[in-house]
Amino acid sequence: MKKRDIVNRIAGEAGVTKQEAEVAVGGVFASIAEALARGDDVTIAGFGRFARTERAAHEGRNPRTGERIAIGPSSGVSFRASKALKDALN
Numbered sequence: 001m002k003k004r005d006i007v008n009r010i011a012g013e014a015g016v017t018k019q020e021a022e023v024a025v026g027g028v029f030a031s032i033a034e035a036l037a038r039g040d041d042v043t044i045a046g047f048g049r050f051a052r053t054e055r056a057a058h059e060g061r062n063p064r065t066g067e068r069i070a071i072g073p074s075s076g077v078s079f080r081a082s083k084a085l086k087d088a089l090n
Helices: 003-014 018-038 083-089
Strands: 042-044 048-055 058-061 068-071 074-081
Touching: 003 018, 018 042, 018 048, 074 083
Parallel strands: none
Antiparallel strands: 042 048, 048 074, 058 068
16 A cells, blocks of 8 residues: 555545645654654554664675675664554454
């Protein structure tokens, strides 16, 4: 499912135009991204929790040459599904 599929479904179910649904979906995604950038977790009841994760700097290897390279610290996102979502999938 892509973003446009979500927009189309919301437009149909809410009885709004696709442009209005696009703004709403974009606002939700932007809010989640901003909260994660601040270091806040985002919990959506009945769906799950998004959390920012931090990876420390470490040393890796270039798979082609075997040369050691330094990999800097980075951030990522983890998602943990709620029990209700897990139950719906099973």
